[in-house]
Amino acid sequence: MHCLTRCVRTSVSANPNNSPELVENLFAILKIKTYKMPKVKTVISLSSQCINRIKSSLIIYYFPINSKLLKTWRGRPLSIQQRTDTEPDINPFQRIPTVLSEAIIQSLCIRKYLKAVKQYNITFLITTELQKLNAPSYHYDYKQFLNFFPKLERLQVLVLCYSNIGNAGLKLIGTWCKNLRILDVNSCSKLTDTGIEWLVLKPTELGKTLQELLVNCATVTKRGIKMALQNFPALQVVENDNIFDALLEEVVLSSSLAQPHILNTSFARLTILPAGEYRNGQLELVMQYCPLLFDIGIIVKEGLTDTDLLSLTKMKNLQILKFMLHPSSTGQEITFDKGLAPVLKVIGRSLKVLDISYFEFVDIWTVVRFCPNLISLTFDNQCPSLSALSENEIINRERNEKGRVILEDLKVLRCGFNLSNDILFDLLSCPLLEMVDISFCDALTDDLLQEVLAIGFLKNLNLLHLESCHLVTKQGLDALVLNDNLLERISLFFCRKITHQNVLDWHSIARQKNWKLRLDYENLDSKPISLIFA
Known part of the structure; x- marks a missing residue:
């Protein structure tokens, strides 16, 4: 827009004989308001293409698989040969950079892959160089991983939440994963206090390195958490419903001793x-x-x-x-x-x-x-x-002046109910807002939205969630959706004046403009819908 302005001004000054009508038309162009719409879909990066290609190769191998044939894999999915004594053990996935292997495993944790996750064999990607292993969150036979733990001495982050790993698995982790910083075994139903006891059984380097223990499991009690507190002095985070009571008992015990033992104060x-x-x-x-x-x-x-x-x-x-x-x-x-x-x-x-x-x-x-x-x-x-x-x-x-900036750094706002127009206006005028969630709020109107936008705010908004805001209409949201912004997701629930057709119209525009935009909608007279164009 600034370049266009310079061009028009240069053209006018260089041609003094231009008619008044021409000059007036040229400057009228400058008054046309232009908009930078929501994000346009970007080209898939080379890294993402590599990850997707490797994942498609992993689908070829469906459990169960003959481990002897696996060792002689030669690169093409169907070219498994009989191994001879002179042939070395080759797993071509081990040639992948460690960072890429970790990214592939992490990508399998994304929700859209969970339905087909049994088709993937991530054991191909587990190498001795891994520093982070974030396994898919689903009920999986983790017995096959037990043989890998002795090779994972460099591992720093291990996520096995929602798995069926048992107490024996924690014993192996405590023995071999000596550099572990984070261990996440939340919601693992087979873990008990015995598993925590086996995890701390051998005095290894793990006692000095483990900083986060996420073990919110129904059968891990206060007794198990106290063992962790006593044996892992570097702990900064423990996720378990019994952590407060366990910590309180340790504090009381220490206070009662003639020579109080050193407590974990690094939480x-x-x-x-x-x-x-x-x-x-x-x-x-x-x-x-x-x-x-x-x-x-x-x-x-x-x-x-x-x-x-x-x-x-x-x-x-x-x-x-x-x-x-x-x-x-x-x-x-x-x-x-x-x-x-x-x-x-x-x-x-x-x-x-x-x-x-x-x-x-x-x-x-x-x-x-x-x-x-x-x-x-x-x-x-x-x-x-x-x-x-x-x-x-x-x-x-x-x-103070209306529309003043009251929280300069605010990026996430969740509010609603009985707010006045002035207060909501001031909150929406925070310049860095990226996520706004407003519920049951009659202060949110088309006029208020348009007034906030006219001043130049909400340009950084990524996510907008509205629930039971009954005075805002498509006209007000059009001013936001079609304005200068970075919107990626709009969620509208039970807002009476927003219709199913309104959402379909926005989705149609998103498809035409190639926007990266997700629309979620639900109302009393329609079923919930989720329209994604990304």
């Missing part, structure tokens, strides 16, 4: 959920021994109080704070104004992610004032009477 992420009710002082006790936490998720239920939350003010490194509702919660155990607001006043500037959807009512201006560096914000209902701001701060904020 970075922790989900707080006691098996029973919260008891006074428990949260504070654990926080004292986990001073480096930067990610805390608190599942709220009976016993937790506003006073307990004050212990969070000591967490100077905290960047992620989430409050989640336990099924047994009344939703009234803790409050925004007396419990959370004093915490945000102390540590709010360090927070990057804040999820306060547990609280029925919050004051968004208190959040904005105390947490100016948020990247992600999730909340429900606004209630000005809960404000922790002074009267002068409230007056000054009300006098």
Whole structure:
């Protein structure tokens, strides 16, 4: 557009005899508004083409396969020959760069391949050079992998979640995978405390290297988690419903000793959920021994109080704070104004992610004032009477210009319900927004959307999710979809004025323009649809 402007101006100045009508028409061209539509489909990269080609070769081999014939594979899928004593063991997949092998295995975890995943034999791709093994998440016979673990000494990341790996598998991992940093065996139904005991059985380098143990399995109890805490001092993350109680018992035990043993104080992420009710002082006790936490998720239920939350003010490194509702919660155990607001006043500037959807009512201006560096914000209902701001701060904020940037770094916004037009306008005016999720909100209208876009915001939006927003129509969303943006996905659920035909129209435009765009839609009078053009 700037080049066109220069060309027009040069043409006019170089030809002083141009008629007034011609000059007027030339400059009229400059007033035509142009749009950079949603992303156009890109050419598949050479790397992706290689991965897809190799995956298609793997489909040829369907389980079960004769392992003796496998060793004599010569490159073409159907050219398996009888092995002779003079022929070396050759697996041509071992010649693939390790990074590419890891990418191929990772790609098989993508949802669209899960239905056909039994056709793939990833054992071809497991070599001694692997540093990351992310196996497909489905019930698979992992006994065939047991012979590989002694060869995987360089492995740093091992993901076997949702598999049928058993306790014997953990014993082999503990023995041979000496450099492991992350072990993910979440939702593995055959694992028990015995598996954890065997994992820590031999004092190996694993005790010094393992940083993340993801073992959220129903049959792994507090006993197993305590064994992990005692034997893996480098642990930063443990995913298990019993981690809070196990850590609490270790802290209490250490405090009672004449010479307290050294506890694991390097925890970075922790989900707080006691098996029973919260008891006074428990949260504070654990926080004292986990001073480096930067990610805390608190599942709220009976016993937790506003006073307990004050212990969070000591967490100077905290960047992620989430409050989640336990099924047994009344939703009234803790409050925004007396419990959370004093915490945000102390540590709010360090927070990057804040999820306060547990609280029925919050004051968004208190959040904005105390947490100016948020990247992600999730909340429900606004209630000005809960404000922790002074009267002068409230007056000054009300006098500020509409559309001011209130959270310069915000990229993810989830909100809705009783928001006013002014508050929603200010939130949608955050310049870096990439994902917006709005629910049950009558403040979202065509006029508001068009006003936000007219100022030049929402240009970085990738994902838009609307649910039960009944005042927005195709006209308002047209202004967004056809505007200057990076949209890749639009999800519209139970928005009364958006019709099935509207979605089909957008999909038709996406096909014509070759956009990379996914449309999800559901309404009371139609079945859910998902239209993908990518």
